[in-house]
Amino acid sequence: MSNTTDTVFIERMFEAGAHFGLSRSRRHPTAKNFVFGAKNGIEIIDLEKTKAQLEEAKEVIRTLSRTGKKVLFVGTKNEGRGAVIDTASSIEMPYVVNRWLGGTLSNFSQIKKRIAHMEDLVEKRGSGMLDKYTKKERLLIDREIERLEKHFAGLAVMKELPAALFVIDAKKEHIAVAEARGMKIPVMSLSSSDCDFGKIEYPIPANDASASSIAFFLSEIAAAWKEGKTVTKS
Numbered sequence: 001m002s003n004t005t006d007t008v009f010i011e012r013m014f015e016a017g018a019h020f021g022l023s024r025s026r027r028h029p030t031a032k033n034f035v036f037g038a039k040n041g042i043e044i045i046d047l048e049k050t051k052a053q054l055e056e057a058k059e060v061i062r063t064l065s066r067t068g069k070k071v072l073f074v075g076t077k078n079e080g081r082g083a084v085i086d087t088a089s090s091i092e093m094p095y096v097v098n099r100w101l102g103g104t105l106s107n108f109s110q111i112k113k114r115i116a117h118m119e120d121l122v123e124k125r126g127s128g129m130l131d132k133y134t135k136k137e138r139l140l141i142d143r144e145i146e147r148l149e150k151h152f153a154g155l156a157v158m159k160e161l162p163a164a165l166f167v168i169d170a171k172k173e174h175i176a177v178a179e180a181r182g183m184k185i186p187v188m189s190l191s192s193s194d195c196d197f198g199k200i201e202y203p204i205p206a207n208d209a210s211a212s213s214i215a216f217f218l219s220e221i222a223a224a225w226k227e228g229k230t231v232t233k234s
Contacts, residue, residue: 010047016216018206021045021193030197034205043193050206054217057188057202058224064163065228070094071188072158073218074176075168080214084168085154087218091225094158098150100176105183108161115156118148164188166221169208170195190217 013019021027021035021043034053036046064071073095075084081097088095096104104111122145124130130138165180167173167189177199180187188202189195190213197203207213 006048006051010051013047013050013206013213013216016207016212017210018050018213018216019045019047020207020210020213027193028196031191031193031195031205034197035193045193045205045207047206050204053202053204054220057204058220060164060186060188060202061166061221061224062228065091065225067163069163070158070160071164071166071225072096072155072162073166074100074173075214076100077169077172077209079209079211080168080218083211083215083218087222088154091222092157093225094156094162095154096176097154100173101151102175102179104155104176105161105179105185111152111155112159114148115152118145118152119156121145121148161185167191167200168214170200170203188221190214 019036021031023041024038024043027035027043034046034049036044038044061071071093073084073088073093075081075095076097076099084095084097101111121130121141125141125145130141133141161183162185165176165185165187167176167187170177170187170189170191171194173189177187177189181199186201187199188204189200190204190206190208191197191200192206192208195203195208197205204217206217
């Protein structure tokens with residue numbers, strides 16, 4: 001890639017606010033090498049290093065796409081929920097945008113049962129099979145469906161354990177990260193300077209609290225996934 005293209009890409013990250021880290025007092029020791037400097041008490045992330053880390057993660061994504069694997073997207077913070085849903089849905093990948101449920105990976109057999117139950121109720125409601133119940137009973141079933149969809153609708157396309165996780169803010173999603181590590185599932189993560197980069201196989205150091213920054217990196221990951229599919233078809 002030419003220097004001009006590199007510069008343009010870094011400018012795009014800059015415009016998305018990807019360079020903003022946190023105060024030095026909040027910086028995790030493992031993030032030190034990714035910090036360029038500080039301005040007005042806020043550390044500035046080295047976007048050249050961010051770009052290199054992003055390219056590494058994108059190559060992994062392309063490989064997983066070519067081989068038909070699933071990537072589970074996890075982002076429960078308000079700033080990223082919409083972008084996570086849009087991105088994962090656009091490439092037909094599973095996602096979690098509400099509370100991470102313990103056992104989502106380590107006890108996946110039970111999670112699959114809950115998903116199957118949700119899908120069964122939705123199908124029965126759609127076909128009119130629930131019309132035989134009283135209005136009160138149907139209301140209770142509707143509430144159960146709503147509760148199940150809140151936690152499991154994003155996981156419905158995940159028929160087996162994912163090949164990797166893509167996480168927004170590894171510190172906030174530390175339970176998901178720990179569970180993935182226990183299952184030997186690699187983690188890619190958009191993570192700011194307060195995250196432990198030593199627990200992430202493919203960290204992308206950047207602003208993980210800005211909607212524009214989150215959306216930028218998710219769009220890059222989705223593009224890489226589509227590139228992998230294109231190679232598969234050619």
